[in-house]
Amino acid sequence: MVLIVDDKPENIYSLEKLLKLHGFPVDSAASGEEALAKVLKNAYALIILDVQMPVMDGFEVAEAISGYSKARDIPIIFLSAISTEKKYITKGYSSGGVDYVTKPVDQEILLLKVKTFYKLYEQKKDLHDMQTILKAEIEYRKKAEAALNNTISEFKSTLESLPQIAFTATQKGNLEFVNRRWLDYAISEKEFPPNHPTEKPLAERWKLGIKNGNPFDFETRILNRNTGLYRFFLLRATPVYEAEVITKWVATLTDIEERKQDEKKKDEFISIASHELKTPLTSIKAYIQLLERIIYENSSQDVMQKYIERAQKQIEKLNMLVTDLLDISKIESGKLEYNKSVFNFNEMVNHAIDIIQQTNKDYQITKLNSTNVEVFGDESRIEQVVLNYLTNAIKYSPVNKNISVELIEDGGTIQCRVTDSGIGIPAEKQKKVFEKYYRAEEASNRFQGLGIGLYICAEIIDGHNGYCGVESEEGKGSTFYFTLPIKN
Ligand code: ADP
16 A cells, blocks of 8 residues: 655645556555554555655654654655755665655656555565565474474384384385394394394395285394394384385384293103103003903913002003193193191191102101191192102102101291202202203203103292292202291
8 A cells, every 4th residue: 555645635635546546555644643653553565755744844754764663664755846855865764765756746757656666565575475484384394393303202212212122114124223222133223133044134034024015023033242142033013104105114123032942942841741641651551461461361460460550650650740731731821729728737748758658668768857837728739749859859869768858847937858868959950940841961861750840849839938949969969848837
C-alpha cells in the first residue's frame, strides 16, 4: 500500500486518483503526525511525502520514520517546490530508497517512480519471505539432525550396554558400527573376527546371510584374541526397514560356548548311560539263559540260587541307574519334592550301613559312634545320600576294604562322615566332584559310573539347608561328608 502524506486534501485527492487508476492500493495522511501514527500501525510499500507541511515538515517526518525499525526501510518520494533541499535529507534514513519529485508534479514521472519503488518493494518482500522460509527450514533441519544424532547415540549406547557383541551394517552388508566387545575378537572395526578354519570365512557367511533380505541366524566359532581360543557364538541378524526398503542391518553375536559344552556333555552322558544300562542287561540275559539250561539239565538248587542272586544284583544295579536318571530329570524340571518329617538320624544311618554291608560282605563297614539327634527332613532321600557315599567308598576302594562312618554333633548341626582308604581324589578335582556329569579321570578309566550320584546328593542336602564336602588325598583315601541342621 502507498501512503500519501500532504496537508492539502486536493493534492491527496489527485494523487490518490492517479495511483488507484493504476491499480495501487492507497492510504493517506493529512499531517506528519498522522503519517507517523499510520506508519507504526500499518505496513506500507512506499510513502509519498510532501516536504512543505505546517508543524512537522516532510524531512522531519522522514527523520522520525528512520528511527522506527519497523519502517526505516520504506522508500520515500519527497514532493517539493525546491529541489536543492534534497541535501537535508536525514543521514539516518539510509537503507530505504529515497527520491525526489519537484512540484508541480509530472504525473508520468511520479507514476514511473512509484512503479519502480513498488516493484522493488515487492521483490524485496519476496526475498524476505523466502529468507524467512529458508531460515525456518534450516532451523527445522538442525532440530531434526540433532534429534537424529540423539537417537543414533542412544542406539549406540544401547548396543554398547549389551552383554553380546553387537554391530550394524549398511544395506549392502558393509560394517558400520561395532560395539567394544567386537575388538575382543576382531583385529579392527572394519573386519569380521577370524572364525574356525573348518568354516567359510565369516564375512562370506554374512554376505550370504543378508542376500535374501530376511532375518537370519547361524552358529560360528570365532577366535578370542585374549585367550587364543575359539568359542561358539550365535550370530543373529535383522534388517531395518524405512518405507519398506532395507536401510541397514542390526546383528548380535551371543556367546553359546557353555551351552555347546553342556550339549556335548549331555551327548557323552547319554552314550555312557546307554552303555551302563546295557552291561547289566547283558549279564541278566546270560544268567537267565544259564538258569534255563540248568533247569533243563535238572542241576542242583545251589547253582540255581547262585545265578538268581547274581541276576538280582544286576537288576538292583539297573534299578539304581534308572532311579538316578529319574532323579536328574526331576531336578532339572524342578520337580524333586521332599516328604519331610522328624526322624532319628542314627537309626537312618544304621539302616543304610546294613543294606550296603549285606550286599558287600567282603567289606568291613565300621560305625565309630552314635548320636541321639533328630532331624527334620525327607528320611529316604537323606538315606539315599548315605547309601551313595557308602557305595562310592566301596567302588573307589577296591583294595583296602575298611570303611568307617562317623557322626559329629557340632552346635546345631549333625555331620555324617564316610571314610575310605581308596584311590582318593587329586586336590584340584575335589571341588568338581559334586558337579553334574563330572568324573575324575582316574575314576572314569577304571570304574563304571555316570557322574551324577554326588550331584544328586548335593541337591538333596541343599534342599535341607545343609552342605556337602570332601577331604581327600590322592592314593590314600577320601572322606565324604554332609552336614544338616538338628531339629531342636
Ligand atoms: P560316579 O561314581 O558314577 O562316577 P559320582 O557322582 O558318584 O559319579 O562321583 C563323581 C566322581 O567323584 C567319580 O567319578 C569319582 O571320580 C569321584 N569320587 C566319588 N566318590 C569317590 C571316592 N570315595 N573316592 C574317590 N573318588 C570318588
